[in-house]
Amino acid sequence: MSDRRTPLYEKHREAGARFVSFGGWEMPVQYVGIQQEHDAVRQRAGLFDVSHMGEVDVRGPGAIAAVNRLITNDLETIADGQALYTAMCRPDGGIVDDLIVYRFGRDRVFICVNAANREKDFAWITGHLEGAEAHDRSDDYAQIAIQGPAAAAMLQAITSVDLGPIGRMRFVEGDVAGSRAIIARTGYTGEDGFELYVAPHAAPTIWDALVAQGAQPCGLGARDTLRLEFKLALYGNDIDDGTTPLEAGLGWVVKLDKPDFIGKSALVEQKAKGVPRRLVGFRMDGKVPARHGYPVVDEGGAVIGQVTSGTRSPSLGTNIGLAYVPTGKHQSGTKIGIEIRGRVETATVVPTPFLKK
Amino acid sequence: MKAPAGLHYTRSHEWVRREDDGTVTVGITEHAQDALGELVYVELPAVGRALAAGETFGVVESVKAVSDVYAPIAGEVTAINDALSSAPEAINRDPYGGGWILRLRPANPADVDGLLDEAGYDEVLANA
Numbered sequence: 001m002s003d004r005r006t007p008l009y010e011k012h013r014e015a016g017a018r019f020v021s022f023g024g025w026e027m028p029v030q031y032v033g034i035q036q037e038h039d040a041v042r043q044r045a046g047l048f049d050v051s052h053m054g055e056v057d058v059r060g061p062g063a064i065a066a067v068n069r070l071i072t073n074d075l076e077t078i079a080d081g082q083a084l085y086t087a088m089c090r091p092d093g094g095i096v097d098d099l100i101v102y103r104f105g106r107d108r109v110f111i112c113v114n115a116a117n118r119e120k121d122f123a124w125i126t127g128h129l130e131g132a133e134a135h136d137r138s139d140d141y142a143q144i145a146i147q148g149p150a151a152a153a154m155l156q157a158i159t160s161v162d163l164g165p166i167g168r169m170r171f172v173e174g175d176v177a178g179s180r181a182i183i184a185r186t187g188y189t190g191e192d193g194f195e196l197y198v199a200p201h202a203a204p205t206i207w208d209a210l211v212a213q214g215a216q217p218c219g220l221g222a223r224d225t226l227r228l229e230f231k232l233a234l235y236g237n238d239i240d241d242g243t244t245p246l247e248a249g250l251g252w253v254v255k256l257d258k259p260d261f262i263g264k265s266a267l268v269e270q271k272a273k274g275v276p277r278r279l280v281g282f283r284m285d286g287k288v289p290a291r292h293g294y295p296v297v298d299e300g301g302a303v304i305g306q307v308t309s310g311t312r313s314p315s316l317g318t319n320i321g322l323a324y325v326p327t328g329k330h331q332s333g334t335k336i337g338i339e340i341r342g343r344v345e346t347a348t349v350v351p352t353p354f355l356k357k
Numbered sequence: 358m359k360a361p362a363g364l365h366y367t368r369s370h371e372w373v374r375r376e377d378d379g380t381v382t383v384g385i386t387e388h389a390q391d392a393l394g395e396l397v398y399v400e401l402p403a404v405g406r407a408l409a410a411g412e413t414f415g416v417v418e419s420v421k422a423v424s425d426v427y428a429p430i431a432g433e434v435t436a437i438n439d440a441l442s443s444a445p446e447a448i449n450r451d452p453y454g455g456g457w458i459l460r461l462r463p464a465n466p467a468d469v470d471g472l473l474d475e476a477g478y479d480e481v482l483a484n485a
Contacts, residue, residue: 018392034420035395221394221421287442289398289418312397312420319397341400341416 006051007142007200011207015217023116025052028219038225038314040216041189045148047215048223050188050195051203054118054138056111062131067101067109070128070262072245074255080105083169083186086253088124089263093244093270097121098235100186102171110182112143112195114235128262142203146215147193147226154213155194158206159183163194177202177209188223190230190355225314231281231322231352237292238279238308238322246270247324248279249352277305278330281352282338284319288345290338296323297337297344304329307338313354320354321347359479360386361453365469366478367429372453373472376460380435381469384457385417385426385448388482393419396445401437401459408432408461410468415458417448430468432461 003026012019017028028049030037040046058067068075073086080103088096097117102110109132113121122136146155156163161174161183171184179202187193198206211217224234231249233239239248246254246267256268284290289312296305310321325336334349360366365373370389374382390396398418408414408428415426437459441447448456463469473481 018394029421030394033395225420287398288400289423291423312418314420 004052006049007203008049008051008144008207011204012049012217017217017219020220022220023052023114025115027052028217030219030221031217034219034221034225035314037216037218037222041148041191041218041222041226042315043149045146045150045154045193045213045215046189046218046222047207047210048145048147048218049143049203049207050145051142051200052115053143054113054115054121054136055141055143055197056113056122056125057135057137058109058111058125058129058132059107059135060132061107063105063107063109064103066129066132067111068258068261069130070125071099071101072250072254072261072263072267073101074258075101075103075109076258077255078103078169081170081172083171083184084253085169087239087245087250088121089245089261089267090241091262091266093246093263093266094241095235095239095243095245095248096124096241098233098239098250100184102182102184116236140199141197142200143195143197144203144206144210145187145189145193145195146210147187147189147191148215149192150214151191151193154210154215155183155196157213158209168192177206179206181206188232189226190232190353190357191226222314224309225311228309228311228320228322229313229315229353229355231354233279234309243279243324244270244275246275247277275327277324277326279308279322280325280330280349281354282321282323282336282347283350283354284321284338285346285348287319288340289319290321290323290340290345290347295339296325297339298329299337301337301344303339305336315355320350325349360388360475360482362475364453364475365429365472366475366481367427367472368481369427371427371429373429373469375469379466380460380462381430381432382457382460383429384452386478387452389424390449390452390456393417393422393424395420396448399441399445399448399458401439401441402434404434404437406434408434417445426458428461429472430461431464433464434459435462436460
């Protein structure tokens with residue numbers, strides 16, 4: 001099956017992007033180079049086509065309660081116009097997906113899901129939703145993210161909506177470059193910025209307008225290094241059906257004191273018994289980068305865990321990564337071994353996020 | 358991005374240059390460095406190691422990806438470009454010059470003639 005293309009595909013091609021297959025989509029991996037794109041986001045603003053992400057619209061008088069039963073975080077703790085990061089779990093606590101849920105009102109919750117999980121999530125949501133209806137709206141929305149310290153100023157130049165009052169994890173609906181958009185102060189880079197949900201036909205105009213404001217188009221390569229420096233989990237790498245949010249360090253989005261939700265009893269039990277392994281950040285002691293899938297080993301060479309993400313950090317210039325290690329080996333300063341092409345290289349568990357704002 | 362004349366090439370995007378002392382210099386092509394993107398780490402074999410044709414002798418790693426590098430012909434490693442351990446980006450800047458990777462003493466010097474010439478390599482790229 002050939003990969004799908006976003007409404008911005010031609011823009012990327014014209015800009016000389018190099019493409020990669022990701023989650024069933026042909027996506028730009030870089031335009032001018034990962035380092036340059038990464039630095040643009042940290043220093044000014046970068047522009048990302050994230051139209052591959054899926055959107056599920058949950059409607060009905062019981063929308064909030066219905067979605068709350070599917071997620072680990074608590075929609076009752078926020079007001080209309082606010083968004084939450086959350087996990088959606090299986091009964092055994094494994095993560096079906098990680099999501100941003102947007103609370104429009106009692107009767108509407110809008111959910112952003114990972115591209116590769118779109119079908120799985122929609123089936124899961126429709127199969128478990130009670131008291132509301134879910135609609136897969138993924139084909140009705142393109143999504144553009146503008147991220148970085150100058151993102152707000154650049155976006156402000158092309159919208160009449162006053163962005164000032166839109167605090168972090170808040171959203172409004174309004175016009176951007178002449179088209180209706182959901183304007184959310186959310187992102188996946190650790191920087192201030194916005195994510196815009198717009199009709200597919202409107203995406204190229206908005207993209208061009210933000211490029212004209214000076215935003216640097218960025219590919220999935222920079223998106224990965226940016227998110228990793230802030231230990232933002234990547235589904236399919238750091239978390240999946242076989243990992244729980246407690247293991248992944250996402251306990252902050254698990255509200256065990258709220259009414260029942262799928263996975264709650266398993267997570268309560270895991271918390272009571274003790275979480276057996278933890279997702280930690282590490283820094284390589286030497287020059288060799290660690291990569292997804294490399295084994296973590298103890299002093300005797302026995303495999304005790306696995307690297308889930310690894311890269312050279314463009315901001316720090318060091319080799320960083322995330323790995324699952326047994327509880328007890330997770331404290332900062334702990335030395336771990338990472339098996340790379342048959343040799344063991346040492347690494348040190350370090351506090352995360354790797355980058356401090 | 359035509360391949361320079363006078364060099365020999367592999368389908369796995371290494372280049373080979375005959376030197377006056379009978380050794381050959383090996384590197385990766387402009388196309389290869391461009392496809393990989395900014396290199397952050399290069400792993401080189403020990404001097405003296407005997408390589409079989411097609412054997413993996415090291416890796417080049419960009420921010421995103423790890424790629425093996427293969428011996429274009431059989432031979433013994435007589436020198437490695439140590440500068441790459443602290444400045445792997447030399448391969449991006451100057452893949453046919455300062456970004457050379459290693460020198461081999463060929464087991465059979467005629468093996469070089471079995472590699473692609475620049476026209477043959479350009480054809481590989483055109484059909485990729």
